[in-house]
Amino acid sequence: MKKKRVLHILNELKASGAETMLYHAASYWADVGIECDILSTGENIGSYAQELKNAGYGVFHLHNNKRPDFFIKLRKLVCEGKYDVIHQHAEAGSYWTILSLSLLSLKIVRTIHSNFIFDGILRFKRKIQRQHLTLLGVQFVSISNSVAKNEFKRFGIETKLVYNWAALDYFNPPTEQERKNARATFGLNDSDIVMVSVGNCAYAKNHEAVLHALAKLSVNQLKYLHVGHEAEDGKEKLLAEKLGVNSKVIFAGKQDPLAALHAADFYVMPSRYEGFSIAALEALSTNLPSIFSDCPGLSDFDSFFPDLLYTDANAGNLHLVISKLIHDRDLYKLRAADYHTIAVEYFSIQKGVASYSALY
Template identity: 35%
Template sequence: MKVVHVLNEIRHSGAETMLASAATFLMGKAPAIVVSTGAEIGSYAERLKRAGYKVIHIPYARSPLFWLRIFRMLREESADVLHVHTERASPYYSVVAALVGIGCVRTIHNEFQFAGILRLRRLIWRQLARLSGTVHVAVSSRVARNEKSQFGCDTLLAENWYDPTRIQETTKERRLLARNCLGLDEESFVAVAIANEGPSKNLEALIKAIELCNNDMSIRLLHCGAHGEELKATADRVPKGAVSLMGTVDDIGLYLAACDAFVSPSFYEGGPIVLMEAAASGAVCITTRVGCAVDFEGLKNVVFVDPSPQSIAEALRQVARRPRESRSADGQQLAHAMRRRFTPEVGASRYLEIYRQAFTKSRRYKERLTDAALESVE
């Protein structure tokens, strides 16, 4: 099978990093092309090219000419399956795939909370795609439940994965080295958050929680991710030095090795890969019950909170009271659980099954069966 992936601008984000890490497992059985539909091709495109993918740029436009270009590209590339990762205009890709006669897979990467007219429109979109033969896929059990309850959409489950070569399990020596590198003393309790400052990330509540904890413990928050003036103004209200905005960082493993707890206070997520990465490092993970987090139920070093400052602050205090040796031992078990379940090999195998399922529903597959039957008769 030959698979074409449709993305927005190709950035260092979830779908892109999963494609890069799973290239070895996917390309042998399903050679793939990645199409960027952003205004710019995107900074992560070169990384995907190095991984072995052919990358094409077809900027999205509200014009029949855009869909004609997609149609021609699928024909010229002899695609067997179209894999859509975007929410924008998603049902129209399903229609184009049906016209070409190939299979179509749509991955839903987030727990969309549309309401009113937007929800009704998405419900119609999902049903139109289904009638066109599209196989819908959810990246976590919560996303699957949300799709069913919100839009009446049945989905298959293919859990997100992280890159095991990017994150190492934290040892005592690695922790000490990371702390020295970041200029952190041994006594401070260090929390790390890795997220953009979108409203769903709930970073204001996290900073407020740090302020609450600062009254009775020595605590620091290192926030890794792009930030603007609004987040900076919120951080400036906390006593000096308690919150550090690090900006976008290349090596999140350094921060995960140095931290005492990773905190994800989001209101909603899809299958946050950064949470998997934090767990794979062995860090204590303080998280709301979003996305794949609910699938961590019962695992050691995972602490669930409400998205309120008070709940987050109390969890931070509880973790700080635990001996570091206990946290480290539980972290080893958590890291091993991640390496068994959320790996590129497991995820790629699941998608190969789904591609086969989508392809066998397609007109092109049926034409190939007919051709093969005629050849055998001759």
């Protein structure tokens, strides 16, 4: 039986979102009769390209400069690659990219990876474009209920729902020895109460809210462990010093987050908005009690994982929620004991690959 060939179109390839999902799913496509390649349309191919090549994908690079030569080269690549399905992930340039391929009689899938809060003329433009592509037969996909609701409310389109997935067989709850080793890695004592967050220090992540909350709490044992790229201007470190909490904060930089998750007592994510956070899913899969802001992309987890704690939308009351969790941390730890099992049931790689296979 001939395998179906799929070309995934993304921006510059980085270790986040759709790229990491594709990386972890690489060995699963063959089981459902699918071969996948990846096209980077960023100015640079991206730092994650080699990992995707090593995983078995064919990886190509065409910079989407919005000029005719890009669309000519794209069409040639698609025809020579004999693809059956185009899977467009990148938001930027997506309309014209899809339109340029619409006469090739291919199945086209367009995944929306975030809650795009476009307003004014840009909202009107995106609405017309999305509705036009829907009329042309493009299948739109949302990664969470909040994204689906946003697409319908803001742009007037119906979407299929396929949740993000994560490498849940890797993000397991720690054994006692694994937890002990992880805490030693970061120089943590048995008496330390450790909250962790994972993600780059971008505006959307709102990490400064954690530092402000830490300054308001008089819990001597409380430590904040952050994994991810720091802001280029070092503003989080400067804020920690200004607030007098720098001795309680560990900026661990970009690294595999598993050890930090195993070292922690609870996870905190005060984002301003998300699509459907893979970092949060990985944390939950290790059975960590978690605190999220009540924002699109994080509020979705509440219907799957019992006893999550939520701040208000801007995380202004984060210190109060942290205090509540610390006071009852044994109870919340007990209630989080089934999080890994829940994650596997609803957000496994196999489930996501099967859902996309059905759409292809």
